[in-house]
Amino acid sequence: xxxxxxxxxxxxxxxxxxxxxxxxxxxxxxxxxxxxxxxxxxxxxxxxxxxxxxxxxxxxxxxxxxxxxxxxxxxxxxxxxxxxxxxxxxxxxxxxxxxxxxxxxxxxxxxxxxxxxxxxxxxxxxxxxxxxxxxxxxxxxxxxxxxxxxxxxxxxxxxxxxxxxxxxx
Amino acid sequence: xxxxxxxxxxxxxxxxxxxxxxxxxxxxxxxxxxxxxxxxxxxxxxxxxxxxxxxxxxxxxxxxxxxxxxxxxxxxxxxxxxxxxxxxxxxxxxxxxxxxxxxxxxxxxxxxxxxxxxxxxxxxxxxxxxxxxxxxxxxxxxxxxxxxxxxxxxxx
Numbered sequence: 001x002x003x004x005x006x007x008x009x010x011x012x013x014x015x016x017x018x019x020x021x022x023x024x025x026x027x028x029x030x031x032x033x034x035x036x037x038x039x040x041x042x043x044x045x046x047x048x049x050x051x052x053x054x055x056x057x058x059x060x061x062x063x064x065x066x067x068x069x070x071x072x073x074x075x076x077x078x079x080x081x082x083x084x085x086x087x088x089x090x091x092x093x094x095x096x097x098x099x100x101x102x103x104x105x106x107x108x109x110x111x112x113x114x115x116x117x118x119x120x121x122x123x124x125x126x127x128x129x130x131x132x133x134x135x136x137x138x139x140x141x142x143x144x145x146x147x148x149x150x151x152x153x154x155x156x157x158x159x160x161x162x163x164x165x166x167x168x169x
Numbered sequence: 170x171x172x173x174x175x176x177x178x179x180x181x182x183x184x185x186x187x188x189x190x191x192x193x194x195x196x197x198x199x200x201x202x203x204x205x206x207x208x209x210x211x212x213x214x215x216x217x218x219x220x221x222x223x224x225x226x227x228x229x230x231x232x233x234x235x236x237x238x239x240x241x242x243x244x245x246x247x248x249x250x251x252x253x254x255x256x257x258x259x260x261x262x263x264x265x266x267x268x269x270x271x272x273x274x275x276x277x278x279x280x281x282x283x284x285x286x287x288x289x290x291x292x293x294x295x296x297x298x299x300x301x302x303x304x305x306x307x308x309x310x311x312x313x314x315x316x317x318x319x320x321x322x323x324x325x
Binding site: 022115154155161 | 179222
């Protein structure tokens with residue numbers, strides 16, 4: 001496990017240190033894959049998005065600046081690549097309802113059940129907070145929205161979720 | 170503190186954030202404790218199972234981003250090949266020099282075709298080797314073309 005911080009790794013990556021790229025991969029590949037699976041609902045697509053995401057990071061290497069947390073940098077990249085993949089899949093097989101990008105992914109069905117009744121933007125904030133563990137400012141950075149918007153979306157979502165009989169684990 | 174912490178504050182406690190005062194309240198207040206416990210169950214329910222990324226994916230990514238050792242090994246090989254090609258070109262150029270004065274097309278005889286070939290090459294501005302100085306005046310020019318033509322039609 002590389003002991004360097006993400007900021008250290010970003011500086012090293014800019015300097016052309018290949019070990020920094022590998023350390024970023026080791027640190028974030030599981031999260032990126034899980035996030036891509038959340039968007040695509042397909043394991044193979046998620047693994048493809050994982051590769052494309054790190055290829056993008058590598059291309060950015062020389063001018064990569066970590067202005068916030070690493071996850072806030074990666075989140076829009078993974079989301080964009082995943083949505084592109086779903087749109088492409090829909091163009092190839094428009095009659096398959098499972099490939100409709102507007103439809104929820106068919107993988108994490110339990111997530112959809114737990115968050116039913118929440119709007120898309122509320123669900124997105126809850127997942128970033130509860131699953132990805134981002135603080136509210138990082139969520140705002142990842143979504144490129146004001147902090148107040150994140151607070152408002154999360155608060156309204158928590159209001160809806162509070163009264164539910166959530167399953168014990 | 171006055172009243173209950175709001176939902177964002179309770180969520181902050183779930184995430185290990187929040188103030189000591191809010192934490193103390195939540196530990197004493199059944200209502201807040203129940204809400205907090207509900208949020209913890211939600212977090213557990215939403216946690217995804219690991220996707221299990223194969224090691225081969227990492228190797229593929231690293232292979233795409235690193236210059237491969239195979240490619241690096243081509244560099245000295247390419248340099249050696251360039252030297253060989255250069256030496257070969259010199260050898261070919263030397264061996265291409267006609268052994269027979271005036272044999273421009275190097276077919277082993279001097280004829281009107283050689284005169285024509287030399288004329289064409291002179292008109293193209295090509296710098297000609299003195300091997301084509303068939304009249305021995307130290308230059309390669311139209312006089313050499315005429316000399317080749319004369320020889321090619323002369324009676325042997």
